[in-house]
Amino acid sequence: KTIESLGDLQGKRVLVRSDFNVPLDDDKNITDDGRIRAALPTLKTLLDAGAKVIVAAHLGRPKGKVNPDFSLAPVATRLAELAGVKVTLAEDTVGESAKAAVAALEPGNIVLLENVRFNAAETSKDDAERAAFAEQLAALADVFVSDGFGVVHRKQASVYDVARILPAASGLLVAKEIESLGRAVNNPERPYTVVLGGSKVSDKLGVIANLLGKADRLLIGGGMAYTFLAAQGYEVGTSLLEQDQIDTVKGYLATAKANGVELLLPVDTVVAPEFKPDAPATVVAADAIPADQMGLDIGPKTRELFAQAIATSKTVVWNGPMGVFEFPAFAEGTKAVAEAISSSDAFSVIGGGDSAAAVRTLGFDESTFSHISTGGGASLELLEGKTLPGIAVLED
Numbered sequence: 447k448t449i450e451s452l453g454d455l456q457g458k459r460v461l462v463r464s465d466f467n468v469p470l471d472d473d474k475n476i477t478d479d480g481r482i483r484a485a486l487p488t489l490k491t492l493l494d495a496g497a498k499v500i501v502a503a504h505l506g507r508p509k510g511k512v513n514p515d516f517s518l519a520p521v522a523t524r525l526a527e528l529a530g531v532k533v534t535l536a537e538d539t540v541g542e543s544a545k546a547a548v549a550a551l552e553p554g555n556i557v558l559l560e561n562v563r564f565n566a567a568e569t570s571k572d573d574a575e576r577a578a579f580a581e582q583l584a585a586l587a588d589v590f591v592s593d594g595f596g597v598v599h600r601k602q603a604s605v606y607d608v609a610r611i612l613p614a615a616s617g618l619l620v621a622k623e624i625e626s627l628g629r630a631v632n633n634p635e636r637p638y639t640v641v642l643g644g645s646k647v648s649d650k651l652g653v654i655a656n657l658l659g660k661a662d663r664l665l666i667g668g669g670m671a672y673t674f675l676a677a678q679g680y681e682v683g684t685s686l687l688e689q690d691q692i693d694t695v696k697g698y699l700a701t702a703k704a705n706g707v708e709l710l711l712p713v714d715t716v717v718a719p720e721f722k723p724d725a726p727a728t729v730v731a732a733d734a735i736p737a738d739q740m741g742l743d744i745g746p747k748t749r750e751l752f753a754q755a756i757a758t759s760k761t762v763v764w765n766g767p768m769g770v771f772e773f774p775a776f777a778e779g780t781k782a783v784a785e786a787i788s789s790s791d792a793f794s795v796i797g798g799g800d801s802a803a804a805v806r807t808l809g810f811d812e813s814t815f816s817h818i819s820t821g822g823g824a825s826l827e828l829l830e831g832k833t834l835p836g837i838a839v840l841e842d
């Protein structure tokens with residue numbers, strides 16, 4: 447259901463769930479405001495329709511306790527700048543401050559409720575407890591718009607339960623994410639290539655298992671590649687290795703072969719004696735990693751191999767960096783993949799979290815990718831083929 451399905455919103459109180467879980471530095475400066483920018487089209491649409499906009503969001507995992515370190519104050523300031531309207535931050539989520547702020551809210555302005563996760567009921571596993579909190583949230587508004595794509599995989603009060611109480615619709619961001627990721631996942635133009643990176647295989651087990659029946663090519667880089675290399679019988683030195691996943695990974699290698707999925711692993715790697723930005727880096731073949739060195743990036747031959755696979759694909763999904771891109775000496779692999787995707791004509795989706803941050807911090811033009819997702823876990827669960835509670839509830 448779209449925003450239009452909610453009818454005339456003039457003067458109506460609209461509760462929007464956004465994902466404002468943005469990274470902050472030690473001085474509480476927002477280091478990547480991508481998620482706030484991505485929320486603007488929905489908020490502007492509602493403001494233009496004359497709605498009174500109330501936003502619920504979380505920051506971090508404050509574990510059900512009020513904690514100023516997780517306050518949405520920096521978000522309120524940035525949102526006011528970007529949206530160009532008055533944003534009032536309520537001191538609580540559903541208490542007296544929130545009620546008073548909503549009562550004083552004029553159409554065309556925004557009230558941002560303080561971190562929903564300051565309330566233990568938000569993330570409770572107890573359905574009744576969550577529902578009771580959702581009732582309090584719902585009492586602040588007339589209708590609900592679900593636009594926090596990054597949290598739609600969470601069965602939480604402000605994502606799931608509130609949508610069962612108020613008339614509910616998906617916002618523009620959620621609609622765009624589902625359309626773009628859905629196109630890649632369910633109906634990809636082929637060859638369909640998925641590039642997976644990041645540190646752990648164990649975070650992506652479901653994704654790999656599902657893709658081995660869907661994708662034409664799977665390119666594996668990042669820390670997780672070393673468990674694949676070990677499963678092939680290579681020594682990986684002091685690289686990240688999940689010993690307990692080796693048998694599972696051997697199974698993946700066999701399934702890939704049986705299903706005719708081209709599974710590309712690094713053929714060379716950039717190694718260093720320690721995990722430090724200025725550690726001396728050398729390139730070695732993937733089957734010749736010295737015992738006292740760790741792999742921190744894919745090597746130049748692998749970059750070339752991956753770039754070629756990407757260049758000849760019609761659909762490319764990328765999730766997870768190829769190396770420790772935060773250290774310039776080990777950012778070349780991630781850069782090469784971003785470059786190859788950016789210059790290809792394929793329909794391309796960058797999964798959220800680290801790869802989206804990499805694309806932005808490495809200075810790529812965002813418009814050269816078909817879609818950059820704001821979801822980390824949520825986009826991975828879609829790639830796993832899972833039903834997301836926050837989406838399913840809107841379809842009910």
Ligand code: 3PG
Nearest residue numbers: 465467507596597822823
């Ligand atoms: C994210 O950052 O992926 C989302 O905001 C969800 O956060 P969570 O993993 O703490 O639920």
